[in-house]
Amino acid sequence: MKVLVSDSLSDKGIEILKKEVDVDIKTGMSPDELKSCIGEYDALVVRSQTQVTADVIEAAANLKIIGRAGVGVDNIDVEAATQHGIIVINAPEGNMISAAEHTIAMMMSLSRNIPQANQSLKSGKWDRKTFTGVEVRGKTLGVVGLGRIGAEVAARAQGMKMNILAYDPFISEERAEELGVTLTTVDDIVLNSDYITVHTPLTKDTKNLIDKEQFEKAKTGVRIINCARGGIINEEALAEAVASGKVAGAAIDVFVNEPPLGSPLIEQDNIIVTPHLGASTQEAQVNVAVDVAEQIINLSKGLPVQNAINMPYVKQEVMKVLQPYLPLAEKIGRLAAQLMENKYERIELSYSGEIAERDTGPVTVAALKGVLEFAMGSSVNYINAPVIAKERKIKVIESKSKTSESYSNLVMLRLFNNGDVKTVAGTMVGTNPRIVQINEYSIDVLPSGHILVALHEDHPNIIGPCCIVLGKHDINIAGMQVGRIKAGGTAIMVLNVDSEVNENILDEIRGVKGIIDTKMVYL
Numbered sequence: 001m002k003v004l005v006s007d008s009l010s011d012k013g014i015e016i017l018k019k020e021v022d023v024d025i026k027t028g029m030s031p032d033e034l035k036s037c038i039g040e041y042d043a044l045v046v047r048s049q050t051q052v053t054a055d056v057i058e059a060a061a062n063l064k065i066i067g068r069a070g071v072g073v074d075n076i077d078v079e080a081a082t083q084h085g086i087i088v089i090n091a092p093e094g095n096m097i098s099a100a101e102h103t104i105a106m107m108m109s110l111s112r113n114i115p116q117a118n119q120s121l122k123s124g125k126w127d128r129k130t131f132t133g134v135e136v137r138g139k140t141l142g143v144v145g146l147g148r149i150g151a152e153v154a155a156r157a158q159g160m161k162m163n164i165l166a167y168d169p170f171i172s173e174e175r176a177e178e179l180g181v182t183l184t185t186v187d188d189i190v191l192n193s194d195y196i197t198v199h200t201p202l203t204k205d206t207k208n209l210i211d212k213e214q215f216e217k218a219k220t221g222v223r224i225i226n227c228a229r230g231g232i233i234n235e236e237a238l239a240e241a242v243a244s245g246k247v248a249g250a251a252i253d254v255f256v257n258e259p260p261l262g263s264p265l266i267e268q269d270n271i272i273v274t275p276h277l278g279a280s281t282q283e284a285q286v287n288v289a290v291d292v293a294e295q296i297i298n299l300s301k302g303l304p305v306q307n308a309i310n311m312p313y314v315k316q317e318v319m320k321v322l323q324p325y326l327p328l329a330e331k332i333g334r335l336a337a338q339l340m341e342n343k344y345e346r347i348e349l350s351y352s353g354e355i356a357e358r359d360t361g362p363v364t365v366a367a368l369k370g371v372l373e374f375a376m377g378s379s380v381n382y383i384n385a386p387v388i389a390k391e392r393k394i395k396v397i398e399s400k401s402k403t404s405e406s407y408s409n410l411v412m413l414r415l416f417n418n419g420d421v422k423t424v425a426g427t428m429v430g431t432n433p434r435i436v437q438i439n440e441y442s443i444d445v446l447p448s449g450h451i452l453v454a455l456h457e458d459h460p461n462i463i464g465p466c467c468i469v470l471g472k473h474d475i476n477i478a479g480m481q482v483g484r485i486k487a488g489g490t491a492i493m494v495l496n497v498d499s500e501v502n503e504n505i506l507d508e509i510r511g512v513k514g515i516i517d518t519k520m521v522y523l
Contacts, residue, residue, distance in 0.1 A: 001064075001300040006034060007047035009069055013289025017045075020297045035059040043296050045069060046076070054080040065089065065299050067292035070279065071379055078310050082327060088309040089295050092379045093148070094287030095279035100152035102278045103197055103227045106251035110223050111136055115272050137161040142193030144186060144209065145200035145228065146171045146179065147376055153197060154181050165189050170343045170375040172393040190214045195223045201377025202229035204500075204522065210234065215241040221248045227278045230255040239264035242271055253278050308382045321358060325411060326366040328426050328433040331447040331523045332413050333370025335435065336424040338521040339415075339453070346395040346416040347371060353409040356400035364398050367413050407436065441483035441492040447523050449478075450497045454509065454518035458484050458491040462514040466493070469508045475499055490516065 001021040005014065008027055017023045026037070031051065038044065038060045045067045046052060052066055057080045066076055068090040081088050109115055112133035120127050141157045143150050146168035154164050164181040167189055176183040186209065189196060196218075200206045210224075211234040224247055226233050235256060241247040249270040255263055258276055265271050279288070295305050337344075349367055351360050362382070369385040380388060389396055412425035425437035426447065435445040438453065445451070452470075456462050463482065470477060476498040484491035501509075501520045509518050 001042045001296070002040065002062075003043040003045060003296060004038065004041040005045045006050040007045070007069075009045060009047070010286045010289035012286045013045075013069065013293040016290060016293040017296065021300055031056070038063065043067065043299070045292055045296070048072070048075055050075065052076040052081075057081055057084055057086065060084070060086070065296060065305070067296055069094075069288040069292045071095065073309055082310045085323075087299070087305060089292060089305060089307045090309055090381070091288035091291035092307060092381065092384065094291050095281075095284035096148050096152060098281040098284035099149045099227055099278040100156065101281075102253060102274075103149075103153050103199075103225055104156050106225050106227060106253065106272065106274070107136065107141075107195060107197070107223070109272055110225065110249050110251040116269055136195070139163070139194040140165060140192055142167070142189030142196040143181065144168075144189060144196065144198040144232075145206075146176070146181065147199060147379065149228075150197075150199035151179055153199065154179055162195075165193060168375075169341075170372070170392060172343065172345065174393045175391065186210070186214070187217065190218045190222075192219070193222060194219065195225065197225040197227070198232045199228050200232060201379065202231050203374070203377060204520075207231050208234040208237075210238075212237040212240070215246055218246065220246055222246075223248050224250040225252075226250075227253040230258065230260075235263060235265055239268065239271070242268055307384070310382075322360075322362055324428050324431065324433065325355065325363045325409075328428065328447070329363045329366035329411055329413075330370035330373075331433065332411060332424045332426045332435070333367040333372075334374055334523055335370075335438075335447065335451075335521055336413050336415050336422050337371045337374035338519070339422045339424070339438070340417060340420070342417055342420075344371075344394065344415040344417045346397065347389070348397045348399070348414040348416070350399045350401070350412045350414075351410070352401045352403065352412070353407060354402075355409040355411070356402050360398065360400070363411065364396070367411070368396060371413075371415070410436070412437070435494075438483070438492055438494065440485060443481045443483040443492065443494055445481050445494045446479060446496060448496070449523065450500055451521050451523060452493075452495040452497055452501055452506075452509075452518065453521060454493045454495075455516040456491055456493060457514040457516065458487060458489050459514060462512060463493060465512045466509050466515070469505065469512070470495075470497065470501070473501075473505050475501060475505070 003017055003021050003023045005025045035056055038056055042062050043065045047069050054077045063086050065087045071092050073090055076088055078088050113131040117131040140163045143154050143166045146166045158180055165184050166181040167186050209232050215237055238250055242250055251272040252265050253274045254276055266273050299305050349364050365382050365385055368389055369380050369382055372385055372388055373380045407427045410425055410427050415422045423439050426435045433447055435447045477495050478498055479496035481494045482491055506518055
């Protein structure tokens with residue numbers, strides 16, 4: 001195997017690779033330089049600088065695996081890699097402790113004015129009164145996002161005798177009790193917390209999760225920490241809240257634009273900032289490099305690969321049969337999760353037809369990944385998805401039937417939460433994946449891109465006005481399907497559109513007479 005390392009990587013990771021495979025280190029390449037040489041390599045190792053675009057992947061004739069020495073894979077076109085049968089891996093746990101510890105360090109620096117006091121003393125001043133701090137013992141910490149990093153932060157805060165409120169719509173009460181935290185809402189956290197820290201991925205649902213409205217409701221004197229992703233907290237609203245005194249201070253490690261040139265967050269003394277250092281420890285840099293190197297070595301030896309973002313490792317002869325169903329199952333899971341929106345207590349997967357005669361374990365994991373990824377982002381992969389489900393006390397049930405009434409193969413997923421059930425089913429039509437059922441409605445939809453799902457009354461003059469709204473806002477419709485159970489009842493309309501439909505436009509569609517509900521999903 002021949003490996004290209006295109007970003008800086010810990011020497012320890014390089015050493016591991018060089019013992020087993022041929023390694024070339026070429027950092028700082030332009031996109032054209034990367035495209036011109038990538039064809040001769042079997043593996044590519046990157047961090048955040050190299051952009052692995054569809055064009056690069058198209059030129060990578062021999063590439064089998066892309067390793068991201070870190071958590072996020074925003075700089076890798078995962079869909080293009082999957083289409084070319086290239087495994088994408090990351091190192092989601094290598095910097096987990098570093099990120100949690102940096103969050104605590106930021107909270108303590110914020111509480112005791114350490115950066116400001118340091119700067120003042122070094123400028124020749126002896127000013128103790130200005131930098132009087134506060135204790136964290138007995139204070140309430142609100143943790144938004146209780147994944148692995150959020151849980152580590154909560155554990156450390158408990159050691160400092162803090163009270164923990166937590167919000168995570170995908171965490172069960174049982175899991176919250178195990179962690180020793182009180183599960184509640186974002187609004188309740190805002191109203192009652194002395195400190196608020198966020199630990200969610202950045203998605204359309206978490207973007208500006210804490211905004212001007214939340215700051216207006218918050219305790220006067222609350223302190224804000226963000227070591228997760230820029231954009232979860234609205235930067236302009238936070239800057240205004242600190243300037244007004246509503247927020248006593250903030251500690252920010254991540255920004256919408258990095259570097260944050262011109263950001264209002266770097267202009268105020270009460271806002272502590274660091275240049276995205278959450279994972280910047282010697283241990284974390286070694287950990288992520290070693291994790292990725294070991295996975296690439298495993299692939300070279302034909303062993304299972306851990307932390308695969310886009311596909312599990314299965315034998316080649318089995319993959320030929322199952323491979324088309326993996327992306328289909330992921331999209332079924334992702335669609336069902338967005339329709340449910342809230343936490344779920346049980347996931348049921350049923351297989352009908354010829355696929356039921358196969359080992360459907362990898363397909364189940366793919367569906368599970370799709371469901372969990374909606375809540376947790378790219379930290380979920382084919383290896384840890386079952387573990388995460390188990391940690392969160394989510395039951396996963398699989399069933400099979402060799403007969404299928406309508407399709408030679410059918411994959412059906414159901415999400416259950418306190419009596420509410422969401423159903424999505426799909427199949428393969430030749431080499432093309434299709435969604436053929438949403439809840440009780442039969443449809444035929446290509447599962448890709450932006451999809452608008454609308455439940456409506458089954459009578460004339462509903463679909464047209466909805467399409468007029470989209471046309472007015474220059475949103476092109478690429479495909480349309482309508483399904484119903486009986487005439488005059490309720491029906492479902494599913495539109496493939498070429499661009500995002502924002503909440504204001506969705507509200508216009510909801511205002512069309514006969515529309516019961518509508519939402520935007522992303523596949």
